[in-house]
Amino acid sequence: MVRAAEPLTERERAIHALSRLAYGPRPGEVERVLALGVDRWVESQLAPAGIEDAAVERLLAGAPALAMTPAQLRAEFLEAERPENPTPEQRRELQRRKNEPRVQLLRSVLQRAVLSERQALEILTDLWRNHFNVSYTKGGPIEVFLPDWDRSVIRAHALGGFGALLAASAQHPAMLIYLDNAVSRRPATPAELAAIGRRVQRRTGSAERAEEEMELARQKGLNENYARELMELHTLGADNGYSQDDVVAVAEAFTGWTVRRNEGVFEFRNDMHVPGDKRVLGRVIPGDAADGAREGRAILELLAASAGTARFLARKLACRLIRDDPPPEAVEAGAAAYLESQGDIRALAGAIVASPAFWARDSFRAKFKTPFEFVVSALRATGAAVENPDAVLAALREMGQPIYLCDPPTGYADTAEAWLDPGVLAARWQFALDLAEGRIRGARVPPDFHADLQGVAPTDWWRRLAEKLLPAGCSESTQAALRAAGAEFLDAGPPGRRRQLAPRLLGLVLGSPEFQQQ
Amino acid sequence: MTTTRREFLQTTAALAACTGLAPLAAPLRRERAAPALVAVYLRGGADFLNMLIPYRDPAYRAARPGIGLGEEDGVLPLDDQFALHPALAALRPLYQDKRLAPVICTGSPHPTRSHFEAQDFMEYAAPGNHGVREGWISRYLRATARPGASEFRAVALQANLPRALRGEFPALAVPEGKRRRNDVLEQFDSFYGGEGGAVSESGRRTIDILRRFHEIAAAAPAGKEAAYPDADLARRLKTIAGFIRAGAGLEVVGLDYDGWDHHAGQGGIGGRHAEMLRTLAESLAAFYRDLGPHADATLTLCMTEFGRTVRENGNDGTDHGRGGGMLLLGGGVRGGKVYGDWRGLEAKALIEGRDLPVTTDFRDVFASCLAGCFGFEPPRDFFPDYTPALLAAFRR
Numbered sequence: 001m002v003r004a005a006e007p008l009t010e011r012e013r014a015i016h017a018l019s020r021l022a023y024g025p026r027p028g029e030v031e032r033v034l035a036l037g038v039d040r041w042v043e044s045q046l047a048p049a050g051i052e053d054a055a056v057e058r059l060l061a062g063a064p065a066l067a068m069t070p071a072q073l074r075a076e077f078l079e080a081e082r083p084e085n086p087t088p089e090q091r092r093e094l095q096r097r098k099n100e101p102r103v104q105l106l107r108s109v110l111q112r113a114v115l116s117e118r119q120a121l122e123i124l125t126d127l128w129r130n131h132f133n134v135s136y137t138k139g140g141p142i143e144v145f146l147p148d149w150d151r152s153v154i155r156a157h158a159l160g161g162f163g164a165l166l167a168a169s170a171q172h173p174a175m176l177i178y179l180d181n182a183v184s185r186r187p188a189t190p191a192e193l194a195a196i197g198r199r200v201q202r203r204t205g206s207a208e209r210a211e212e213e214m215e216l217a218r219q220k221g222l223n224e225n226y227a228r229e230l231m232e233l234h235t236l237g238a239d240n241g242y243s244q245d246d247v248v249a250v251a252e253a254f255t256g257w258t259v260r261r262n263e264g265v266f267e268f269r270n271d272m273h274v275p276g277d278k279r280v281l282g283r284v285i286p287g288d289a290a291d292g293a294r295e296g297r298a299i300l301e302l303l304a305a306s307a308g309t310a311r312f313l314a315r316k317l318a319c320r321l322i323r324d325d326p327p328p329e330a331v332e333a334g335a336a337a338y339l340e341s342q343g344d345i346r347a348l349a350g351a352i353v354a355s356p357a358f359w360a361r362d363s364f365r366a367k368f369k370t371p372f373e374f375v376v377s378a379l380r381a382t383g384a385a386v387e388n389p390d391a392v393l394a395a396l397r398e399m400g401q402p403i404y405l406c407d408p409p410t411g412y413a414d415t416a417e418a419w420l421d422p423g424v425l426a427a428r429w430q431f432a433l434d435l436a437e438g439r440i441r442g443a444r445v446p447p448d449f450h451a452d453l454q455g456v457a458p459t460d461w462w463r464r465l466a467e468k469l470l471p472a473g474c475s476e477s478t479q480a481a482l483r484a485a486g487a488e489f490l491d492a493g494p495p496g497r498r499r500q501l502a503p504r505l506l507g508l509v510l511g512s513p514e515f516q517q518q
Numbered sequence: 519m520t521t522t523r524r525e526f527l528q529t530t531a532a533l534a535a536c537t538g539l540a541p542l543a544a545p546l547r548r549e550r551a552a553p554a555l556v557a558v559y560l561r562g563g564a565d566f567l568n569m570l571i572p573y574r575d576p577a578y579r580a581a582r583p584g585i586g587l588g589e590e591d592g593v594l595p596l597d598d599q600f601a602l603h604p605a606l607a608a609l610r611p612l613y614q615d616k617r618l619a620p621v622i623c624t625g626s627p628h629p630t631r632s633h634f635e636a637q638d639f640m641e642y643a644a645p646g647n648h649g650v651r652e653g654w655i656s657r658y659l660r661a662t663a664r665p666g667a668s669e670f671r672a673v674a675l676q677a678n679l680p681r682a683l684r685g686e687f688p689a690l691a692v693p694e695g696k697r698r699r700n701d702v703l704e705q706f707d708s709f710y711g712g713e714g715g716a717v718s719e720s721g722r723r724t725i726d727i728l729r730r731f732h733e734i735a736a737a738a739p740a741g742k743e744a745a746y747p748d749a750d751l752a753r754r755l756k757t758i759a760g761f762i763r764a765g766a767g768l769e770v771v772g773l774d775y776d777g778w779d780h781h782a783g784q785g786g787i788g789g790r791h792a793e794m795l796r797t798l799a800e801s802l803a804a805f806y807r808d809l810g811p812h813a814d815a816t817l818t819l820c821m822t823e824f825g826r827t828v829r830e831n832g833n834d835g836t837d838h839g840r841g842g843g844m845l846l847l848g849g850g851v852r853g854g855k856v857y858g859d860w861r862g863l864e865a866k867a868l869i870e871g872r873d874l875p876v877t878t879d880f881r882d883v884f885a886s887c888l889a890g891c892f893g894f895e896p897p898r899d900f901f902p903d904y905t906p907a908l909l910a911a912f913r914r
Binding site (some may be wrong): 137140179180183184185187215218220221222223224225228232233238239244247368371398399400401407408409410416417418419420421422423424425426427429430433475476477478480481484485507508511512513516517 | 651718777870
């Protein structure tokens, strides 16, 4: 029995690093990390630019939509010429083209998580993707912006400066649309309303229409959605020293941050902007008549540099990287590193990884995998080749965590409390057996995965598979269950069934309690 | 106990005198065979003011020139003051049969306009108190736990439990979707329930309970020919109706209906909000037909975290507000009447001149549902630091 206070062995440290800064080990990877040295591996993961990533580059070559700007995507996929009276065949093809950017993005998110050598970057990317949640459920024009969002906002800054990440998110059309800032504006002045009335009257000749249009214009105004989530979810955290007045002032400062029609790029429109000074968090942000966008930028800087933001972010990373209830010292260390480095995410992550709590036995295997982590770690552990991830994406939907489809702005939680409900494990078991036994279309465990069982007595296969898939070991009850399942399988069926034994045991290992944790 | 109970009733009566709500008069007793509570959560802050519309109030139209509806739009008057949105037409017969009771201006005393916080406070029924991590429905289940009770007392047909069902009492989350084959459960039978802590326990329960769940669902007697709309909500309600008819001891169901945060493109007579209202109304109407003899014992509570701004925001939508509303339907409801205190839409009646006030604390509605449906009298501090006043909206 290992005592709680006992430090992790070197091998356990390697397993732990691969469970926190990667989506679990691939076959043989624990040994590779040990050979390199755990600390060196961690260090290299936090500096991803130095890691070659050929598999991912090959993948990108097959997904041209990922590199396109929203305007290019629209031209290439959405505005394809529509034949007159299209046949059903042509109509299907048009629809397929329309879906293509989304399909390529969702596939790339999954494939990168499985295949990329820059695993820590993938983990942080996933964290920020949920921190700055945007979702296809918003509908409408958001569709065309998400590949660019994923690339140029989330991934580009995942281990960079938080201030830059925040600024990029604030002016990306995906966020401007998702949280409605694109339509937030100052109310029209009487002179403007009169001008609208005159224009409509001239165009339509109807006084009634003019009156209607004026009334509609009169109603247009401030939208608080982005301002609130900016403070509650993106920076300070709920209940962290801001008031409804602050929300309104921030919303006013961001009026005019919108999306240029047709071109689909950020633009600041002074004519939508509420002029004048804004009082935010007890400070005066001076109104800037020449460049009203400066007010929003000043607020983003103020928020990014706040100690409240530092603690909120540090806690978030500590929950993800250490355990669901990270000790306050680790959070404080992270926050201090963040402030000292002026918001460097790499410094923040580094401080959390360097904290004693990260390597404590209490943190070892302490996290319950989210559905995404479970699926990706299973694909990695089996070395599965994912040629077509659609069936895997569908399984994620069934487990309650479809990619880029989290409707509320909170994003998906990564704590056990949110995912460990009785009933939901059944979806994982199904996936585990389906993957191992070759029933997930487009995702195959390579045929040579079981090659090392040759020469081993079938009654002992379970042991080999458990060692391979559960490097941190498994309980006696899991061992007994595997042993019994293997024996029963061999006894029950015709002799030809033996070929199916290894895949079955693999599925059982993937569905075991131990594989649900990391 | 007696003292507590008397105190409770006295306080209730005193509060009722202030709020115009009737106190709980008779001792509570269990009468019906199998009461069930279906808790539908409209996530995102549903715009109740465009569900139950003060259609004759000029202030309403003035505040909502774009998305507001009036008689010319075919709103469905319930009385002189309120009308249903036309997309809720399927609910109107239920109101006329006195089975539907809307409650207006419900909400939280805590001023948060954050979805996350407001849902948290509401589902844990502890506004402003981040320390409570057990849902109000879960607390009821724990307080009434008894040996030999059905393992299906609490079910959510979705991948995650709503927070109201989270807690010590093990509620069941069954994601809808392709039916899980029973042999998957067989395969993992011996893996769960041994060592391994919370994960192992959760797995053990999953196996035991899903086995029986699928048996019961498969054997449920056929219901009336009910025309459910083609929607996820409707499919889940249909499964639940079968389960309730099967008499398997289902007491509480949690159902999330997402997507009510209409800051933009909400629409009036048509649009996203109207489409969702139609789905909601038609699903519930079909559900009640389908329930057959169980319709009178099944209470549906539709709730949302807050109301929305009285004024439309000019993006064809509304922003987060305060006072909202709830719908009570079926089991024991004294319907055909709008409950709650309405103070009009004059600026002085609004919070910060923009939001409907909260005149009925959501805990009063929750307590009323537990009392009205199950005859459950919440023990002291069931709602931390709060003694609820029961609504007159229930027959007992």
